[in-house]
Amino acid sequence: MKNVHQLGWFVVLIAALLLSLALSWFGLAAAHYGFERWYDIYDIGEHIDRYGPQNRFIRGLDSLDKAEHVRLFNAISEAVHHQGEGLKEITFEYRGSTRPLLRQPEVVHLQDVANLIDVLRLVSVFFAVVVVGGTLLLRRHKPRWRIQGALLGGLMSLSVLSIILIGPKQVFYHLHEMIFPADHAWFFYYQDSLMATLMKAPDLFGGIALVIVMGGVILFGFYLLLLTGWQRRQGSQ
Template sequence: MKKAINPLVWANVCWSLSLWLLCLTAVWIALAQQSFFYEQWYQLLDIDKTINEYAPLNRFERENFVETNSEEHARLFTAITQAVHQQGNGLSAIEYSASDGKVVTLLTKDEVIHLQDVANLIATATIVMKVVAMIFIFSSLLMRYKEIAITPLKLQWVYAGGLMAVLLVLSLAVGVESLFYWLHTIVFPDNHQWFFYYEDSLMSTLMQAPNIFLPIGVVWIIGVFCLWSIAVVMSRRI
């Protein structure tokens, strides 16, 4: 007969996992406040060259986007970031100004629908994280009441590192780009467009999607590991 796992062990597991998820959320919020360092990735990825190449080919009569400058590009990215974190409010109203003074709507209908889906996903994640926060508080109180020691950081690093290694191997085996597209089919409605060619989308051109998501993801994960490690060390000292 298999021996049941000690409930106190589950408390430690719930504490560690919920802390990890809360750190994911906290670092995401911090990055969003900084527009995910768009201006840095703009220079690193030469996004201006992508805009100069594809904006004149835009099939929705937005060829004059090529006349906008880097400051305008950063402003537009920030506007999109803010909108998807505010239930999608204002997406349709995002506009850019061409050199001739003409004001043009940035996003097409399909782009607005896609970004609204992103906003809905973020809103759902926010609700889930509130539940996770309650689990974290409950497990913390239980561990304090039962005097359960938090798993040492080094051991947690082994577990987390092992999990990350497995995920990395699987991602490389499947293909990062294929995995990225597959996840889109899972989280977004079937009848909603989520793939956009640069010639059809200033949104994709502005972000050099999906390239920009790689450095953002790397910074996100590094930030999470740092914050999570600090939180574990501080919690063990309390």
């Protein structure tokens, strides 16, 4: 039975880690991923100045200032976290005319992203149920931290090593191929997409992913502190 309890704790801890990453993601999303800061870190203004004039479909992004670029990104962020509402209405002014930021293939892709985020919300609720329910069910059986640490550390090390060996960009592309419909475009050249240019994709996503992971690890550590403190109090009663 002890092995069953330890297996149960492993499931709970994995769910707690994934929930922590999800909460970190949604917390960062509430601040539109801090794009205003990334804008300077990644020299996105210079990137737009280079590729904006090369766009084959919509001109004028390079004529806007940083504040307008941030507004446009935040509008995309707001839309994908609200079922994709308003994607087609994201526009900017150029030479006295109103121009759409997104072409139809980009709208379709961002709608796919919005759908994925909705699924992740539901999955996060499931993780929360597993964490709360599992913690309460196993409260009388303490996790063996050496075993759990070895399992979690091994799993995380294997994941990081796999990403390094395969290559972060290749992993990013492969996940897109797995997740999104095969007949929906998800890769866009800078010359074809103001969205990709504005986001300096995929470079920006690397920085955002790092912050999400760091936040998730902090939240997971906070859960572990609460868990160990609670179990100590349980044991002293």
